[in-house]
Amino acid sequence: MPLPPLRSGSRQALAALAALFGAFAGCETVRHDTAPSAQPRSAEAAPAPAIAPATSPGKHATRRDYYVLYHDFELDKSDPLFAELDALPEQVFGELKLPPSNAIVQVFLFDTQERYERYMRAKYRNLPNRRAYFIAEPRAGGADELKIFTWMGDHLATDLRHELTHALLRGVLKEVPLWLDEGLAGYFELPPAQDGVNPQHLDALRRSAFQPDLARLEKFTQVAQMEKPEYREAWAWVHLMLRSGPNAKKVLHDYLQALRTDPNPGPLLPRLRDALGEPEQALVDHLASVEPPKPRGRSRAAGPK
């Protein structure tokens, strides 16, 4: 289905296809030098003829400041989620001291999991089954298209914040190391009132004999190397840098500034060591001191963690 044109000239160039999110409430990133799997599949790859052709939502287009939501059903525009998502760029760029992005993200919101999965199987055959994806899709002679695919469900708010964080970062940075990309998305996926604290991650890390190893995380380049513990640790390092004090925060800010112009500024750990002495011990101490967010009432963002 042809989609309505978006604002032109506002998409940022992206180098790779990135596909994100794992059903275990973490997220997975798949990077390719080229994106053959992101191209529309030919007819023989379509679902069986007995099933209606898979199409992306497009009956309605809800245009917001930095994203367009495509959907085939009526949406309650007064839902607080919209205001939260509207505030996300300011939250992300403000906290990270990055310039705003002009990129427009296309968000395809399916009404059911079945329709979403059928579409993804048909169009992105090579991607593993995930509950949401962010894909930077190369276009001939132009900036890449930023697309998010997901479906209505209890996880929606968390997933949208997570995927939109990836999209926002990719609009302003040359490259984002895998662990840092997921750590930042894991931080900003949380409702703003939680101030970046993921109580499930915090509890799991405190209960385990957690031995931080950022050097190990920084070596990862393939999504298969990141499992749930690695997503937790990535979140923890980001929380340390953003919430333990000015020295650690400056390390992250400086590193992100470097990533604006240099896709490979080297490892972050030595910078953190210069600032904190023993970053691993600092992280353990920080996690012991973090206050879990107070339980709130109904929250759509809690999701099936």
Ligand SMILES: [Zn+2]
């Ligand atoms: Zn992610």
